[in-house]
Amino acid sequence: MVVLTDRAQRRLTIQTSEIAAETTTIRSLDWDRDRFDIEFGLKNGTTYNSFVIKGEKIALVDTSHEKFRQLYLETLTQVVDPAKIDYLVISHTEPDHSGLVRDVLALAPQATVVGSKVAIQFLEDLVHQPFKRQIVKNGDRLDLGNGHELEFVIAPNLHWPDTIFSYDTKTQILFTCDAFGMHFCDDRTFDEDLSEIEADFRFYYECLMAPNARSVLSALKRMGELPEVKQIATGHGPLLYYNVAEWVDRYRNWSQAKAKSEKTVAVFYVSDYGYSDRLSQALARGITKTGVAVEMMDLKSADPQEVQELVGRSAGLAIATPPVSGPAAATAQAALGTVLAAAKDKQAVGIFESYGGEDEPVDPLLTRFRESGLTVAFPAVRIKDTPNESVYQLCEEAGTDLGQWLTRDRAIQQMKSLNSDLDKALGRISGGLYIITAKKGNVGGAMLASWVAQASFTPLGFTIAVAKDRAIESLMQVGDRFVLNVLEEGNHLGLMKHFLKRFPPGADRFAGVKTQPAQNGSPILTEALAYLECEVSSRMECNDHWIVYSTVQEGRVSNPDALTAVHHRKVGNHY
Template identity: 75%
Template sequence: MVALAENPKKRLTVQVAEVAPETTTIRSLDWDRDRFDIEFGLQNGTTYNSFIIRGEQTALVDTSHEKFRQLFLDTLKNQINPVDIDYLIISHTEPDHSGLVKDVLQLAPDVTVVGSKVAIQFLEDLVHQPFKRRIVKNGDRLDLGNGHELEFVIAPNLHWPDTIFTYDHKTQILFTCDAFGLHYCSDATFDEDLEAISPDFEFYYECLMAPNARSVLSALKRMGELEKIGMIATGHGPLLYHNVEELTGRYRRWSQSQTKAETVVGIFYVSEYGFSDRLAQSITNGITKTGVAVEWVDLKSADLQELQEIVSRCTGIVVGTPPTSDTAAQTALSAVLGAAKEKQAVGIFETGGGDDEPIDPLLSKFRDLGLTPAFPAIRIKQTPTDNIYKLCEEAGTDLGQWVTRDKSIKAMKSLGADLDKALGRLSGGLYIITAKKGDVKSAMLASWVSQASFKPLGISIAVAKDRAIESLMQVGDKFVLNVLEEGNYQGLMKHFLKRFAPGADRFEGVRTQSAENGAPILTDALAYMECEVVSRMDGGDHWIVYSTVYAGRVSKPDALTAVHHRKVGNHY
């Protein structure tokens, strides 16, 4: 095993390990990455895993992220002369795994690229050069010699439409790329510490796999047709060896639960077109905050009958405008319109590809069918910024809240009258939490705040999972807790209680100044504290956020904190 360092400030290292006979992993360790695809806060960095299988012929399974270009290529050349690589297997073409494919092709111009039909099509647009290729279907085999016979499993939508798994019959390793992975960076090559990796394993599933739960179950069924799976070689995080049965079982249980969900929103878009993947992911993140299940469908490769079935069972649908020049996508879009039904919620977003279906005529068609727009159409006029992705997240939350409104009202009425009133007698102060990350700012009114520790100075805050500010309060994020003043809080309270449109500026018309951590301080607040998130605990429909406090000031030493008294205990 060897580790090479590139830049101490970035903390990028590479680990090489023999994981089975004639099988080597090159793990690119990204220790300090704290965000993935804008929305997902990472607590433990991530890894990008690549593999070399040596039989009489040699195969390289996946490459790495382009940020590891020199590190990865130097390490690869230390392990093997690139011209001796016979096959480059592409599990899928997402840039964090295929970012160095073009570099490998330059080093090994005679290599044969192996992938699904969709993956090969994507690669042609990615590398812009001719290359040898071998398109594989489910059950196809490739014999490398010395017992390394590879069998391919088609696993579309996990989490891109071009995904394949590769099973080595000699070592009983299944190479799965994103599926069964997790964003977790450590020197441990394998999953021996199940307790440590479990939270990140579940978080990863919820973010990337839950919207494709049906595809997960289909992949698990195909995996069951293989011989024993002794190891799962994932594309992110540690390889699964000690807990294969336990962790695949979790995927099965979670996916079965998702597919049985009462409320489902379908997101229909064309992956690998414009910015559609990231925009759809941001909208998904907002929807799932409300407890609503999501199903993704790629309009370009969708089965029309299955597409119509999905639309018919959805409470809401979101459409990313496909390219007008793509016949398959346009046919699928017509199928969505044909299956849509009255009283469904609908949302539409441009994908930013330059050849988008016009939004207004499409929106008019849905309205004529009796569907209700759940958020204003999202129009992309330039490369999406963090604020655009945040707008998408908030739009998704609005849609999720709209499709669950009847359920929410029913839940408010379900608590016994005496218990409801008794719980409502728990009082709290009045505070406004403000946060800023990059160019994105947000705020919320809070009353469930309490000091939680002396050493270190710490507070706990209950933040509803569907709050816009929640994604800015991940572990390591910084924010300001503004304390409102008794008798002088009505203006601020009224402002921050109102419902903001997706992407709206929460601070328009409010006097602020910047804290040292960059978050806004409300000038009219009684006091403020600068805080950093240390941990988060799942509290049902809230996150219990524990944070340390490292700076603060009181503007009126003799004034009192505003107090909030409720009458009921099952809603604000």
């Protein structure tokens, strides 16, 4: 193993290690990265993984992020003479994996770039120079010699439309780029401790793969046609070796649960235009939190027949405004026209800006959908500056509003089933009244809670049941910090009514409420009876809720003689 460090930024390091016969990984460790795409924050940094396979011919699988340019290129030349690289396999073209393709080709102009048809098209816009190319389809093979033969698996939408997996028949390694990855930076090359990384693995799945659950299942089906997979070489985080079957089973189970939804929302975006892909991913995640399935489609590479079929089977549409000029404009505008023509009465629709060079205007587009009889499910998301954490949160909440609008009939039906003795008996379980408040970076959230119970003495800890479609759920991942505000009996109605309101996407939950900052940065409600500063230790999934176990660091009571406000329900099938 070799480790190099950037002297100017000591928290950028490079690690190389032999992971199988004639196979070396070059791992770019980004220790301090605290944000990636739509996730609200990274607690453990991330890595960008690249691989060199040395058969009779040499293949480089993916590159790295441009911030690692000097470190990566120096390391690559130590691992292999670039002049001897025969193939550069591009799993997908997002910049964190292909950011150094141009630099590598400058050192290895003889190399043939291997990728899906869509990936090669994207690279033409990225590299801006002629290069040798080889387009591969599902099942195609590339013989490197000495037993190394790559078999390609098409895996679109994981999480870009151009994604391919590569399987080395000699080492039985499957190179998957984003799929099965996680944002977890560690010196250990492999997944030695499942319990240490499983929360990051799940969080990554929920952010990037859950909105593409049906595409995940399609990819898993194609993976099932391969011989045994002994190792999954991911693009982010540790490589999977010790628990491969467990990780694959989890992807399958989670994706099957997501794909069972009776309703689907089609999310249309343009993958390499503005912030279209990242914003659409945030919105898609908000939709999936409500139990509604999502199918994402890139307007730049979409087949008209596939667009028409997807719109036809969807209950809702979410559209990132495409460009009106530039290389992608003609194809994207034609696909948008197909969406408009196929849209039908009673579908829900939401529009959000891409913040590209010249977006399709929002208002005329909304008007055209309204005239077709569609219902606007959330106010159009208009972006005036480079998207930040608050904008991504706004998009997620807009997606949740869309999903909740589509499932409103189910919710109403559940609330009306009041004749069940079981519902009435369950409703007799009383609970206190609390406000959960959290803040991470520029993003804040709050929630009225009553399903709270102490769970341990050592350490001091308690559990909270948080519905999956609550906005604050994204701020209560393992390692996140928040405040539990205890409401006072006889002095709770004002705060209770305020936080029971339905806030529009992106609204400030604390407007008009007196607060003060806790040591962990979250708001303390000044009128609360008591507060506890907490950190999430673990989460357990319970169908439509997460059970969040948290430990307590600080706390104070404002009036020792006062009592906690208590909530009594009549039924147990809704709050």
